[in-house]
Structure formats: structure tokens, C-alpha cells
Amino acid sequence: MNYYSLNKQAPNTSFKDAVIKGLAPDKGLYFPESITPLPQSFFDDIDNLSHSEIAFEAIKQFVTPEIPEAVLKTIVEETLSFDFPVVQLNENISTLELFHGPTMAFKDVGARFMARCLGYFNKDNTNEVTVLVATSGDTGGAVANGFLGVKGVNVVILYPSGKVSDIQEKQLTTLGQNIKALEVNGTFDDCQAMVKTAFLDEALTSQMQLTSANSINVARWLPQLFYFMFAYKQLHKKHKNMVFSVPSGNFGNVGAGMMAQQLGLPIKHFIASNNENNVVTRYLQSQNYQPQASVQTISNAMDVGDPSNFIRIQEIYKNNFEALKDNLSSYSFSDETTKEAMLEIYELFNYVADPHGAVGYLGCKAYLKENPNAHCVFLETAHPTKFLDVVEEVIKEKQPFPTQIEAVMDKEKVATKISAYNDLKDFLLK
Numbered sequence: 001m002n003y004y005s006l007n008k009q010a011p012n013t014s015f016k017d018a019v020i021k022g023l024a025p026d027k028g029l030y031f032p033e034s035i036t037p038l039p040q041s042f043f044d045d046i047d048n049l050s051h052s053e054i055a056f057e058a059i060k061q062f063v064t065p066e067i068p069e070a071v072l073k074t075i076v077e078e079t080l081s082f083d084f085p086v087v088q089l090n091e092n093i094s095t096l097e098l099f100h101g102p103t104m105a106f107k108d109v110g111a112r113f114m115a116r117c118l119g120y121f122n123k124d125n126t127n128e129v130t131v132l133v134a135t136s137g138d139t140g141g142a143v144a145n146g147f148l149g150v151k152g153v154n155v156v157i158l159y160p161s162g163k164v165s166d167i168q169e170k171q172l173t174t175l176g177q178n179i180k181a182l183e184v185n186g187t188f189d190d191c192q193a194m195v196k197t198a199f200l201d202e203a204l205t206s207q208m209q210l211t212s213a214n215s216i217n218v219a220r221w222l223p224q225l226f227y228f229m230f231a232y233k234q235l236h237k238k239h240k241n242m243v244f245s246v247p248s249g250n251f252g253n254v255g256a257g258m259m260a261q262q263l264g265l266p267i268k269h270f271i272a273s274n275n276e277n278n279v280v281t282r283y284l285q286s287q288n289y290q291p292q293a294s295v296q297t298i299s300n301a302m303d304v305g306d307p308s309n310f311i312r313i314q315e316i317y318k319n320n321f322e323a324l325k326d327n328l329s330s331y332s333f334s335d336e337t338t339k340e341a342m343l344e345i346y347e348l349f350n351y352v353a354d355p356h357g358a359v360g361y362l363g364c365k366a367y368l369k370e371n372p373n374a375h376c377v378f379l380e381t382a383h384p385t386k387f388l389d390v391v392e393e394v395i396k397e398k399q400p401f402p403t404q405i406e407a408v409m410d411k412e413k414v415a416t417k418i419s420a421y422n423d424l425k426d427f428l429l430k
């Protein structure tokens with residue numbers, strides 16, 4: 001499959017090139033040249049397919065022939081070596097748990113998939129690649145884990161100082177080897193802007209091959225479409241009008257859901273559920289897209305003021321505002337309301353949600369008020385123990401540590417503090 005830049009000022013390129021570059025030379029995000037819906041027989045037969053078989057069929061057109069089919073089969077099998085259960089809370093609301101991977105956040109799938117694609121492209125170990133990642137909490141840990149020890153790949157993670165949870169910070173600063181962490185005096189948007197600037201800096205790009213492991217990169221972004229298919233498989237016999245509430249920050253996940261819908265998955269509607277960083281909620285009300293500085297919230301991984309992927313969503317709907325509005329609703333919730341929702345979910349359903357999942361739950365409730373016949377699935381995008389302080393404060397109960405979290409608790413943080421783009425540049429050139 002070839003990809004084009006959404007800025008339309010760079011040549012189209014292959015999947016391999018799009019993965020190795022991350023961002024197009026004109027700073028645009030890559031987008032597939034075509035999307036061919038899967039045959040109806042795929043959806044009719046979905047109950048008989050394993051997760052790996054579903055994923056293989058869904059992603060094949062986007063990555064072959066650069067990744068041969070036999071290699072792709074292995075990549076999806078290795079990537080998806082954990083579960084994606086749906087828990088039904090009541091007749092109208094279910095949650096899809098995306099936190100059973102090694103770092104207990106939904107980013108594990110994209111990070112593991114991309115690491116394996118890059119490992120395959122660099123199998124002869126001829127071209128060293130430096131992977132830059134900006135994180136508001138979870139991408140960093142998932143990429144650190146997914147890329148640890150991958151030959152020929154150096155990873156540099158930028159995270160906003162004091163704005164990620166203690167466990168998230170441990171996950172991204174303690175692994176060593178080919179993984180380095182930079183603690184940025186700024187916000188996630190500052191980190192993301194520095195990464196994008198680095199891609200355009202010839203003093204760097206003439207000396208090293210830089211790529212991104214954020215959802216900017218198609219190999220990180222596209223595998224997220226699997227989740228919606230896994231949920232559909234588990235629910236479609238019981239519920240027809242399926243809608244998804246996606247806790248959203250950089251808008252990669254909800255955009256990936258829309259790609260699943262383009263492939264033919266019968267999803268009725270999407271809800272982008274936001275904390276107070278609500279550029280898209282405001283856009284859908286006003287048709288005026290106005291990014292603004294992010295504010296800090298208890299659902300910190302969604303503290304994004306200028307989401308990278310919204311432009312891909314605009315592309316999916318061919319920049320037709322009415323078509324987008326027909327398929328996407330968006331709501332924004334305060335921390336106070338989020339905490340009330342965490343308590344409500346615990347008291348009503350005996351279920352412990354993390355703050356991001358709770359924002360998703362609130363999105364379901366808001367949508368269901370107007371659309372009572374829908375079945376709303378909110379994505380539980382991270383495990384509650386990653387946000388221990390707020391979870392224990394709200395439900396007033398101690399949480400046990402899962403083994404994945406225990407494994408990093410006693411490790412020592414190693415991070416270099418930086419404040420400005422030149423610090424990043426110096427670090428990379430050292």
C-alpha cells in the first residue's frame with residue numbers, strides 16, 4: 001500500500017518508507033491511498049476467527065507487500081498475545097478492556113506491532129533508526145517496553161515533567177538499554193512540537209534516520225482499529241446498534257475506529273469523550289477548530305491541546321463537517337464529574353474504572369440520553385492501578401498491584417531534564 005501526505009506537498013510513498021520516516025517531509029501525516037472494505041463474508045464469519053486472524057485480514061491491505069503475508073501473520077500473533085475482554089455493565093453499556101498487555105494501556109498493541117515492522121525492515125541491521133516519542137503518560141511506557149532490545153533501534157522518549165503518574169514515569173524511565181527518557185519542562189504539546197521540529201531539522205536528519213512511534217506513525221496508528229473488531233465479535237449477537245465512546249486525547253484511537261468502520265464494521269456512531277482539553281468538542285459545536293494550551297487533569301494521558309490525528313479524521317470524512325457530525329459526537333467532562341463517575345461505576349457495577357475509562361463512561365451516558373436504543377461500548381484504555389492515587393482516593397479501597405506494574409515499582413528512574421528544542425538537538429547529536 002502507498003501512502004500520501006495530508007499536507008499534499010510530498011511524494012507518495014510505500015508503507016516501509018512511511019514507517020521509517022514517521023512524518024512526511026512536508027510535516028504532513030501519512031494516510032493510505034485507498035481503503036477497500038472487507039467482504040461481507042468476513043463479518044458473517046467473525047465468530048469463527050481468532051484475534052490474530054481478524055487482525056491479519058483487517059490490516060493486510062495496508063502493509064503488504066512490503067511486509068510479506070507470512071511475516072505479517074507472525075507479527076500479529078506475537079503482538080496480540082493477551083486478551084481484550086468486554087465486560088457488560090448493564091443492558092446499554094459495556095466496556096472493552098484494553099489494559100491486559102505488558103504496560104497495561106491500549107498503546108501496547110500499536111507499539112508491539114510497529115516495533116516488529118521496524119525490526120523486519122531493519123533485519124539486516126544496516127540502518128540504525130532513532131525513534132522519537134512524545135508521551136502524556138502511556139505511549140512512552142508502551143514504546144519503551146515494545147522496543148526494548150530491538151536491534152538497530154534507539155528510542156528517545158520525551159515526557160512532561162510532573163504531569164504523568166508515578167507508575168507511568170517508572171515504566172518509561174527505568175528500562176535502560178536502547179531506551180532513553182527526557183523529562184521536559186513543559187506540556188505534552190511542547191514534547192510533541194519538539195519531536196515534529198526534529199523531523200524537519202536538517203542538521204539532525206542528515207546525520208541520523210529519525211522516526212516517530214506516536215500515532216503519527218501509520219504502523220502505530222492502524223493496529224488500533226483491531227479493538228473495535230474484537231468488541232464487535234464479542235457483542236454483535238446481543239446488540240445491534242453498537243456505538244463506541246473513546247476517551248480521546250491525540251485522537252488516534254477514535255480515528256482508528258473510523259478506519260474499522262471504513263472497512264465495513266457496522267458501527268452506528270462514535271463518541272469522542274474528552275476531559276477539559278476539548279478542542280474537538282468545541283469544534284463540533286462551532287465549526288471553528290481552535291487548538292489551545294492543554295490543562296492538567298486526572299486523566300492525564302488525554303491532556304492534549306492540539307491533537308495530531310484530527311486531520312486524519314477530517315480526511316476520512318473528506319472535510320465534510322456535516323458528514324463528520326452525523327458520525328461523531330463529543331463531550332467534555334471536568335475532573336469532579338469524572339471522579340463522581342468512577343464512584344458510580346464502582347457502586348453500581350462493582351467495577352473499578354480508571355479516570356480515562358470513566359470519561360468514556362460519561363460519554364456513553366450523555367449519548368444514551370438522546371439515543372436510548374443504542375448499546376454503547378466505552379474503551380477502558382488503561383488499568384486503574386496506573387492512577388493509584390486518584391482511584392484509591394475515590395473508591396476508598398486499596399488496589400492490588402498487577403505483576404506488570406510490580407515489575408517496575410522498585411526500579412530506578414533515569415531521565416535527562418531538558419527545557420527547549422536545542423536541548424533535544426544536543427542530546428541527539430551527542
Ligand SMILES: Cc1ncc(COP(=O)(O)O)c(C=O)c1O
Nearest residue numbers: 138248249250251252253301381
Ligand atoms: C489511557 C489513555 N486513554 C486515552 C488516551 C487517548 O487516546 P488518543 O490519543 O488515541 O486519543 C490515551 C493516550 O493517547 C491514554 O493513554
Ligand SMILES: N[C@@H](CCOP(=O)(O)O)C(=O)O
Nearest residue numbers: 135136137138139214215301
Ligand atoms: N495519550 C498519549 C499521547 C500520545 O498519543 P499517541 O497515540 O499519538 O502516541 C500518551 O499516553 O502518551
